Structure formats: structure tokens, C-alpha cells
Amino acid sequence: MNIEKIIKTEIELPLPKKVVINLLYTENWIMDKINIELKAFDISLQQFNVLRILKGQKDKPANLSTIQERMVTKMSNTTRLVDKLINKNYVKRAICESNRRKVEITITEEGKKFLDKVNPIMDEFENRVTSNFSTEDLILLNELLNKLRNSNSQIT
Template sequence: MNVEEVIKTTKKIPIETRTIIHLSLVSNKVSEMMTCSLKPFGVSIQQFNVLRILRGQGDKPANLSTINDRMVTKMSNTTRLVDKLLSKGYVERQICPENRRKVEIKITKEGLNVLNDIDGIKVETEKKILSSFSQEELKKLNDLLDKF
């Protein structure tokens, strides 16, 4: 992806500015491709992330704070995401008997099933996104990104 071509400029862009623009363009492209792959399942990237977090909890329920802390994209609308997943039957929400202010959220069997269906598509999409990189290049890229 050539930054200058994408933003249609012939001006020399300072390397720092070009890098930030480049990272933004790549991030948007990855999000777009992942969104397209999830569309047939009626799940957004953020909803998918919540489902994966809950699957990782096993039989242990999570609360909104736990989910928000583990989100790839931090946001304040975790409650809305959980509400949408609840309406789809992918999660269940219960009030904690010991502390009525605490809400416990668990993934349902239906939520696990949709995640299993998505897993294969997600892997294919990730491979497609990264197809022009070797394993060694991906390791180097990750090392560079770890510097953030």
C-alpha cells in the first residue's frame, strides 16, 4: 500500500506523519476485511471479541469490567454489545446473588456454536490479509509493533 497513492498526493510527507497515516490506513483495511468476513454471521468485530473473551472464561462468568479490560478495542459501550449478543441468544446475563449490583455474563451453547463457525472463516481472512508476508517478516513486524 503506497500512502501517497492512497491519499492522492505528490508532496513529500515527513516519515513520522507518513508512518502514522500508513498505520491508520492498514488498520482500516484490516477492520474492513474482518468486518466483511463476519457479516454473514450478523456479528460485529466488537461482538466477536466479546464472544471470544467469554469463551476464554470457560464456565466462569465475566462481568462488564472484565470484558472491557480484555477488549482489543477499549470502549464504553460494552453494555450495549452484551445487550445485542443477549438478544441474539449468544450470551446470558444473571444478577450475582451475593451482590445484586454485579452482573455475570456467560456465553451460551448457541454463542459457542457461532464462534466455532466463525473460527475457520477468521483464520482464512487473517491468512488472506497477511498473504504477502513470510513467517519471518511477520515475526519482525510483531517485534517492531511491540515497541509501541
């Protein structure tokens, strides 16, 4: 279904508006699907992403600022996000000895096990959601999204 049909407007929208709306709509559509996948595991995509970042650290602890800069969608309150992961026993927090302002966050064994369980589900989801796309389509969409952001990096 095209965007005009979705938002039920009779007038033909200008292309730039159509693309912006389509991007917002499609992201929302895909987020809904992701949330359905993750719901069974009682975790949000944000929390899941933090676990992935920590796993990527390979047992080297990460501080809050590291986590924040690596998150796909930045959020304002990483402290409380980590709190929730601590409550679930997926991560642990310690004060950094060399710089006591910093905090060191590490994934636990339970967190790793959890990730190993959820990761294949997400991989399978990503394959499924893009299953009608050819490799060329995937590359093209990826490049177009990059181009959209990059051509704007200097503009405010």
C-alpha cells in the same frame, strides 16, 4: 501502493507522519475486509470479540469490567454490546450473588456453536491476509508495533 499515492499528495511526507497515516490507513483497510467476512454472520467484530473472551473463560462467568479490559478496542458501552448478544441468544446475564453490583455474563450453547462456526473463517482470513508475509515479516511487524506502543508508555 504507497501512502503518498493513496492520499494523492505531491509532496514527500516526513517519515513519522507517513508511518502514522499508514497505520491508520492499513487498519481501516483491514477492518473493511474483516467486516465483509463477518457480515454474512450478522455480527460485529466487537460482538465477536466478546464471545471469544467469554469462551476463553471456560464456563466461568465474566463481569462487564473483565470483558472491557480484555477487549482489543475498548468501547464506552459494553452494556449495550452485551444486550445485543443477549438478543441473539449467544450470551446470558445474571446478577452476581456475592456482589450484587456486579453482573455475570456467560456464553450459551448457541453462542459456542456460533463461535465454532465463525472462528475458522476468521482464522482462514488472518492466514489469507498475511499469506505473502514470511514468518520473519510477521514477527518483525509484531515487534515493531509493540515497540511503537511500549516506547511511549511513559509519555503522555
